[in-house]
Amino acid sequence: MSAGSDDEAREWSAAFATASTDGMEAYEEALVGPMFTPWGEYLLDALTVTQGERLLDVATGPGTVARLASARVGPAGHVLATDLSAAMLAVAEAKGNVADGSPIEYRLSPAVPLAAPAASFDVACCQHGLQFFPDRQGALAEMRRALRPGGRMGLAVWAGVETCPPFAALRDAIGEVMGLDAAERYARGPWGLHAPRALADMVTAAGFGEVSVDETARPVRFEGGAAQLDRSLAASGLAVEIGALNSDMRAALGSAVADKLRSLTDRSGAVTSHLTSQIALAVAH
Numbered sequence: 695m696s697a698g699s700d701d702e703a704r705e706w707s708a709a710f711a712t713a714s715t716d717g718m719e720a721y722e723e724a725l726v727g728p729m730f731t732p733w734g735e736y737l738l739d740a741l742t743v744t745q746g747e748r749l750l751d752v753a754t755g756p757g758t759v760a761r762l763a764s765a766r767v768g769p770a771g772h773v774l775a776t777d778l779s780a781a782m783l784a785v786a787e788a789k790g791n792v793a794d795g796s797p798i799e800y801r802l803s804p805a806v807p808l809a810a811p812a813a814s815f816d817v818a819c820c821q822h823g824l825q826f827f828p829d830r831q832g833a834l835a836e837m838r839r840a841l842r843p844g845g846r847m848g849l850a851v852w853a854g855v856e857t858c859p860p861f862a863a864l865r866d867a868i869g870e871v872m873g874l875d876a877a878e879r880y881a882r883g884p885w886g887l888h889a890p891r892a893l894a895d896m897v898t899a900a901g902f903g904e905v906s907v908d909e910t911a912r913p914v915r916f917e918g919g920a921a922q923l924d925r926s927l928a929a930s931g932l933a934v935e936i937g938a939l940n941s942d943m944r945a946a947l948g949s950a951v952a953d954k955l956r957s958l959t960d961r962s963g964a965v966t967s968h969l970t971s972q973i974a975l976a977v978a979h
């Protein structure tokens with residue numbers, strides 16, 4: 695697989711671009727609290743974001759990292775948050791301002807070309823977005839362009855799906871009911887750029903220095919268990935196909951999801967496991 699782009703990235707990116715409000719609400723309800731918010735805190739810690747800084751959040755989705763950053767940079771700072779999905783940005787904007795945070799400016803923009811001014815930011819980040827971009831190298835160059843010299847860049851990109859067991863279970867459930875091709879297309883969207891060396895090379899080629907890529911596993915708990923993870927499928931690149939299943943097939947998929955998650959499900963019904971991500975850090979020279 696090419697680390698620079700692939701068909702699954704295009705498929706998922708197109709799915710986000712045309713996503714329904716329901717799909718993006720599913721993302722917010724099922725995934726933001728248990729996984730994207732804690733990973734966002736982790737990324738901002740790694741970037742040592744401080745008061746008064748100007749931060750760019752690329753592929754902000756429902757504003758997950760932008761909102762955490764707004765609190766960290768405070769009223770003297772500034773956050774620009776971009777995404778190509780109008781439905782995602784609508785969810786973000788509906789959340790309102792962060793108390794005692796900087797203003798957040800949301801802007802509808804693909805990663806390439808990126809609607810952000812040059813040499814204007816202290817920090818640029820992208821949490822679990824790069825793997826979806828049809829032009830990953832171009833996206834890194836755009837983030838580099840937006841940073842001032844010495845500005846810091848941080849990326850989070852999931853490691854392989856086997857290192858994220860709840861989602862390996864969803865992939866297996868899809869495989870059982872919808873076939874192996876669908877299962878592969880599901881997994882190769884978010885988890886399709888597991889190539890630490892290639893990631894480091896891409897970041898370096900975009901004009902960054904002091905490049906590091908580390909793989910980190912962190913615990914995760916989905917209080918709503920299998921139903922919560924099933925709900926996340928409405929926010930996936932296969933949402934339209936899954937939505938088009940007849941009622942018997944959809945019920946079979948729900949049963950398969952519960953079955954594949956059984957070993958991760960505790961007595962209260964919650965799913966407890968871990969997720970593994972690559973964290974890339976670099977400095978714009």
Ligand SMILES: C[S@@+](CC[C@H](N)C(=O)[O-])C[C@H]1O[C@@H](n2cnc3c(N)ncnc32)[C@H](O)[C@@H]1O
Pocket residue numbers: 706707708710711726730734752753754755756757758759776777778779782803804805806820821822823826827828
């Ligand atoms: C998994 S979500 C991550 C959202 C957010 N960073 C978070 O941590 O919750 C991936 C995001 O990438 C965005 N995206 C996908 N393809 C894109 C592209 N080509 N340009 C810009 N954003 C894109 C999607 O709309 C979606 O909001």
